[in-house]
Structures are given as C-alpha cells and as structure tokens.
Amino acid sequence: MIDIRSLREDPDYLRQALRTRNVAEDVLDEILHLDESLRAELTRLNQLKAERNKVSAEVARMKAAGQNTEVTELLERAREISGLVKEGDAKIRQVEEHLKSRLLHIPNIPHSSVPRGESESDNVVRHTWGNPPTFDFDPLPHWELGPRSEMMDFERAAKLSGARFSILRGLLSTLSRALVNFMLELHVREHAYTEVSLPHLVKRETMLASGQLPKFEEELYNTRPDDLFLIPTAEVPLIAQHSDEILESSRLPLKYVSYTPCYRREAGSYGKDVRGMIRVHQFDKVELVWFTKPEESEAALERLTSDAEEVLRRLELPYRIVELCTADLGFASSRTYDLEVWLPSYGDYKEISSCSNTTDFQARRANIRYRDSNNKPAFVHALNGSGVAVGRALVAIVENFQREDGTIRIPDALIPFVGKEVVG
RNA sequence: GGAGAGAUGGCCGAGAGGUCGAAGGCGCACGCCUGGAGAGCGUGUGACGGGCACAACCCGUCCGUGGGUUCAAAUCCCACUCUCUCCGCCA
Numbered sequence: 001m002i003d004i005r006s007l008r009e010d011p012d013y014l015r016q017a018l019r020t021r022n023v024a025e026d027v028l029d030e031i032l033h034l035d036e037s038l039r040a041e042l043t044r045l046n047q048l049k050a051e052r053n054k055v056s057a058e059v060a061r062m063k064a065a066g067q068n069t070e071v072t073e074l075l076e077r078a079r080e081i082s083g084l085v086k087e088g089d090a091k092i093r094q095v096e097e098h099l100k101s102r103l104l105h106i107p108n109i110p111h112s113s114v115p116r117g118e119s120e121s122d123n124v125v126r127h128t129w130g131n132p133p134t135f136d137f138d139p140l141p142h143w144e145l146g147p148r149s150e151m152m153d154f155e156r157a158a159k160l161s162g163a164r165f166s167i168l169r170g171l172l173s174t175l176s177r178a179l180v181n182f183m184l185e186l187h188v189r190e191h192a193y194t195e196v197s198l199p200h201l202v203k204r205e206t207m208l209a210s211g212q213l214p215k216f217e218e219e220l221y222n223t224r225p226d227d228l229f230l231i232p233t234a235e236v237p238l239i240a241q242h243s244d245e246i247l248e249s250s251r252l253p254l255k256y257v258s259y260t261p262c263y264r265r266e267a268g269s270y271g272k273d274v275r276g277m278i279r280v281h282q283f284d285k286v287e288l289v290w291f292t293k294p295e296e297s298e299a300a301l302e303r304l305t306s307d308a309e310e311v312l313r314r315l316e317l318p319y320r321i322v323e324l325c326t327a328d329l330g331f332a333s334s335r336t337y338d339l340e341v342w343l344p345s346y347g348d349y350k351e352i353s354s355c356s357n358t359t360d361f362q363a364r365r366a367n368i369r370y371r372d373s374n375n376k377p378a379f380v381h382a383l384n385g386s387g388v389a390v391g392r393a394l395v396a397i398v399e400n401f402q403r404e405d406g407t408i409r410i411p412d413a414l415i416p417f418v419g420k421e422v423v424g
Numbered sequence: 425g426g427a428g429a430g431a432u433g434g435c436c437g438a439g440a441g442g443u444c445g446a447a448g449g450c451g452c453a454c455g456c457c458u459g460g461a462g463a464g465c466g467u468g469u470g471a472c473g474g475g476c477a478c479a480a481c482c483c484g485u486c487c488g489u490g491g492g493u494u495c496a497a498a499u500c501c502c503a504c505u506c507u508c509u510c511c512g513c514c515a
Contacts, residue, residue, distance in 0.1 A: 042473075046484045046485090049484060050482095064442090064443095076495090077495085078496080079494095080495095082494085082495060248434090375452080375453075
C-alpha cells in the first residue's frame with residue numbers, strides 16, 4: 001500500500017510516477033478527494049466528541065456533588081450530542097472503507113532509477129554470464145527428451161489433474177530433490193539465511209498483506225469450505241509471518257529461505273508456454289526474503305540478487321540479469337531484477353528468478369515495523385527473490401547438459417546431492 | 425466433532441460503569457554511583473489519526489474483531505475470530 005500522506009503532500013510526483021505503471025489518474029484524484037473529505041469530517045467530528053467528553057465529565061462531577069436536578073438538564077444535551085456523534089462515526093467509517101479499498105488497488109511506486117517502458121520489450125539487460133552451449137547433434141526440448149525415459153510424464157499428470165501438471169519419476173525426481181537441497185544448503189551455510197518451513201494454506205488476510213489480494217484473486221487457488229488459499233509463492237507466508245510486529249532493530253536484516261511448492265492458476269496465460277514444465281499450476285521453488293531498515297534495502301537487493309545468481313553459477317547454467325522497466329514491474333515492487341536462464345528449446349533466456357525490493361509497500365499492508373534511530377516505530381523494507389525456481393532449473397539442466405545418447409550430465413556442484421554424475 | 429478457559433501497552437500482568445491510556449514488574453533511554461562493567465539508586469518511557477512546520481502544544485481514537493446498552497464501556501449484553509486445556513478421531 002502506498003502512503004496516503006506522500007500522495008497528499010506531492011500528488012504531482014505520484015501521478016507522474018504511477019502513470020508509468022498505467023494507473024488511471026482519475027483513481028488518484030478520487031483518492032485525494034476522499035482523503036480531503038475524510039479529514040474535514042474527522043475534524044468536525046473530533047470537536048463534537050471533545051464536547052461530549054466534556055459534558056460527560058460534568059455529569060460525573062455533578063452526580064458526585066449530589067446536584068441531581070441540574071444533571072437532568074445536562075443529560076438532555078448529552079443525549080443530543082451523543083446521537084450526532086453516532087451519525088458522524090457511521091459516515092466516517094463508510095468513507096474510510098471506500099478510501100482503503102481504492103488504496104489497496106494502487107501498485108508500488110517505481111524507484112527513480114527504474115527504466116521507463118511500455119512493455120517487457122523495454123526491459124534492460126544488465127549483465128550476462130556464461131555462454132549458451134553448442135551441440136554437434138540436434139538437442140531435444142525437455143518435453144521430448146524427458147518422456148522418452150518416462151522420467152518426465154505429462155500424459156499421466158493430465159490424467160490426474162488436467163493440463164499444466166507434471167510428474168517426475170526416478171532420477172529426475174531425485175534431481176529435483178537434489179536441487180532443493182543444494183539451494184537450501186548454499187543459502188543457509190554460505191549466505192547465512194534462516195531456513196523456514198511454512199504453511200502452504202493461508203487465510204484471506206494473509207494474501208492481503210503481501211499484495212496478492214484483493215486484486216489478483218483469479219490467480220489463486222481457493223479451498224472450500226474454509227476459504228483458505230494455496231500459496232502462489234513462499235513469499236506470502238514469509239512476509240506475513242511478521243505482520244503486526246515490531247521487529248528488534250538489532251536483529252535486522254532478517255534473512256529467510258524457504259522451500260515450498262507454489263500453486264498458480266495461470267488464468268489468462270492460455271497459449272503461453274503450453275508445452276513441458278515451464279509453466280505449470282504447481283511447481284517447487286526456493287524463496288529468499290529479507291526484512292531491512294529502509295536505508296539498507298537498496299544494497300540488500302543487490303546482495304539478494306547475487307545470492308540467487310550464485311545458484312546458477314554453481315550449476316554452470318548460462319544466464320543474464322534483466323532489470324524490469326516500469327510497465328513490467330510486479331504490483332508490490334519498486335524495483336526488480338529478473339534472472340533469466342538459457343533454454344535451448346526456446347533458443348532464448350527464460351525467467352528463473354525474480355528479485356524485488358518492495359520497500360515499505362508490503363510492510364505497510366502487513367504492518368511490520370522496527371524502531372528507528374529515534375526509537376519511533378517505522379515500517380521496515382521487505383525484499384523477495386527466487387533462489388531459484390526448482391522446476392525451471394531442472395529443465396535448464398536437462399536441456400543444456402543433454403548428450404547425444406539422451407543422458408544428462410550433472411554439474412559438479414550437484415553430484416554430491418544426486419549421487420551420480422550422469423542421469424538417463 | 426464435544427466440554428471448558430482465555431485474548432489488556434515492546435513483554436509479563438492488575439483492573440469489574442465515570443478523574444483509566446490504564447497499577448506493578450520486566451525491557452528500553454538518560455542520569456548518579458564505578459578505574460571499567462555489573463548490581464544498586466533516581467528520572468523518563470504506548471500506538472495510531474487530525475490540527476500544525478512530520479517541533480511544542482491541542483483534540484480524537486485504541487484494552488482480540490464487529491455490533492448493542494448508556495450522558496459515559498477495558499469493565500454490562502450479543503455475535504464472530506483466534507489461542508490454550510481436556511475428551512474423541514487421526515498422519
């Protein structure tokens with residue numbers, strides 16, 4: 001959630017900044033208008049309440065003094081004011097709700113350095129690592145190579161659950177588990193993250209905190225009859241675990257890593273990545289989340305991104321870093337680096353991690369604070385990034401390290417976790 | 425699913441219609457003491473919103489959430505949510 005005060009104080013800046021994210025300006029105007037009328041009404045009501053409180057105190061004093069006849073008169077006046085207050089309260093509540101619901105639909109403000117853009121084609125490549133492999137045979141896409149050995153099975157997955165699900169069997173399943181362990185070990189032992197095991201089903205308000213709701217409900221799986229949602233990323237519970245808390249300043253930054261499955265409906269992505277396990281309704285991911293002091297979040301984003309990069313380097317996977325332009329930023333993000341891994345089947349780089357600084361946007365929604373140098377509560381900054389998507393990492397290994405006989409070379413860093421040098 | 429108990433400030437915990445934003449303790453901040461630290465002593469210390477220069481100050485709101493009764497609610501009534509204990513079931 002954006003800060004209503006920053007909008008009030010510098011509406012032109014916000015108008016301009018949010019224009020690059022395609023926020024309709026009349027929504028901002030409506031918010032400003034609501035805010036203004038709310039404050040006017042609040043001032044009026046506060047005066048009324050002050051009077052009520054005074055009269056009530058007077059009643060108490062008179063009663064104590066035994067002036068019962070005078071009290072009767074006063075009570076009449078008190079009753080009148082009390083009625084007015086009740087009306088005013090109801091009105092305020094209405095306007096407040098209206099305002100809040102508008103505010104919850106406004107995305108975060110882009111950092112000033114974020115490149116302006118109209119679409120994802122305006123994203124900027126910041127850095128490239130490694131070289132795409134060359135093959136002296138025709139490499140296969142994973143959706144052909146995998147099913148040959150039954151280690152990857154889309155037909156039976158469809159039988160169970162429909163389109164966009166996958167089954168891994170045998171050594172590919174082992175490979176997936178090895179990837180999870182490899183990533184967790186790296187982040188816990190070398191990057192000093194705290195590992196967390198989390199609920200995968202969360203309440204509606206939990207989704208509100210990280211920004212998935214109210215705007216993106218059609219992207220989520222919801223369960224009946226309890227109205228619990230399946231998490232689309234571990235970011236959701238990792239962020240919300242600290243909602244309504246004041247974090248110990250001396251313990252910041254908090255760095256969490258968590259492995260979870262992720263569930264996404266992928267509504268509106270018909271026709272996109274229809275083959276294989278690039279875009280499926282359920283996939284595994286290792287997620288990184290930081291809580292920092294505001295002044296440290298920019299450096300933290302660089303650090304977090306390089307922690308995610310380290311995964312790809314150790315796996316010897318060619319990748320590049322892309323900075324998202326204003327049009328492509330996620331709802332909660334002020335600045336995002338995507339890591340894209342080389343996929344021979346696409347002949348292109350494909351997103352495998354997305355690292356974002358959400359500044360105080362999620363912290364404000366979730367009410368997560370710390371005590372600043374004046375010992376005053378202030379919102380922390382929250383960052384998140386994949387470290388990395390397990391399914392896509394598996395695909396990248398299968399495709400990049402495949403050999404003519406259909407076997408797959410396991411990168412050195414992973415051998416201890418897989419227990420084999422070759423799979424297939 | 426059945427029975428019961430509870431939800432108060434950063435934390436613990438009093439409080440049972442009016443002067444309670446709320447005793448006391450812990451924690452924290454500052455000061456005294458000390459060669460230094462600790463202990464001890466003293467003082468201070470809630471959040472949020474509005475007015476306003478995000479100062480001082482003033483006003484309002486907040487004791488799980490939402491309603492109600494009342495001139496007045498942490499305190500009374502109703503509903504809901506969550507937590508804990510016991511029983512049943514169960515990986």
